Amino acid sequence: MSGSDRSQRLVLVGWGVVLLVAISMLVFRGRPEMGPAIVFAVIGLSMGAWTWQRWNRAAMITSLALGVLWTLQFIAYVVAGGIGDEFEAEIFITDVIAVVGGVAITVGAGQALLQRRRQGAGA
Numbered sequence: 001m002s003g004s005d006r007s008q009r010l011v012l013v014g015w016g017v018v019l020l021v022a023i024s025m026l027v028f029r030g031r032p033e034m035g036p037a038i039v040f041a042v043i044g045l046s047m048g049a050w051t052w053q054r055w056n057r058a059a060m061i062t063s064l065a066l067g068v069l070w071t072l073q074f075i076a077y078v079v080a081g082g083i084g085d086e087f088e089a090e091i092f093i094t095d096v097i098a099v100v101g102g103v104a105i106t107v108g109a110g111q112a113l114l115q116r117r118r119q120g121a122g123a
Contacts, residue, residue, distance in 0.1 A: 004055070004112055004115060004116075006108075006111075007108045007109070007111040007112035007115065008051060008055045008108065008112065009108070010104050010105075010107060010108030010111070011051050011060075011063050011067075011104070011105050011108035011109050011112070012048060012051055012052060013101075013104050013108075014063075014067060014101045014102065014103075014104035014105030014106075014108060015044050015045075015047050015048035015051060015063075015101075015105065016044070016048065016101075017097060017098065017100065017101025017102075017104065018040055018041075018043065018044030018047075018048075018070065018098075018101055018105075019040075019041055019044040019045065019048070020097065020101075021040060021094055021097065021098045021101065022037040022038070022040040022041035022044060023037070023041075024090075024094040024097075025037040025040070025094070028088075028090050028091060028094065029091075043066070047059075047062070047063060047066065050062075051063060055112070057113070057116065060109045060112045060113050060116070061109070061113065063105050063108070063109035064105075064106060064109035064110055064113065066105070067102050067103075067104075067105030067106035067109055068102075068106055070098070070101070070102040070105065071099055071102030071103055071105075071106055072102075073102075074095050074098035074099045074102060075099055077095040077098070078092065078095045078096055078099060081095055
């Protein structure tokens with residue numbers, strides 16, 4: 001398995017986690033979280049399909065940008081959940097899992113872009 005394959009797989013796992021988080025939001029919060037959960041699910045499915053079908057520079061850059069934003073958002077949720085007055089274990093764990101997914105997307109896309117750049121410089 002090449003480095004690019006590993007990077008792509010890591011990004012795909014991250015987008016799968018985004019879907020898992022969307023489903024968890026619906027399970028744990030229900031109707032009030034339906035809007036964001038649908039948006040996350042659509043983005044996760046779309047980006048996962050794009051990454052699967054066309055692992056090109058545009059998909060890598062978009063995954064990197066969205067992965068960073070996703071990670072930062074859920075780091076904020078983890079911090080807020082950890083220091084907030086009403087600690088909810090299932091929400092906190094979902095937020096931690098979301099951070100892991102975001103890190104997977106970010107690291108995988110970043111590695112792929114670096115590898116692509118090195119290959120381009122070597123050619």
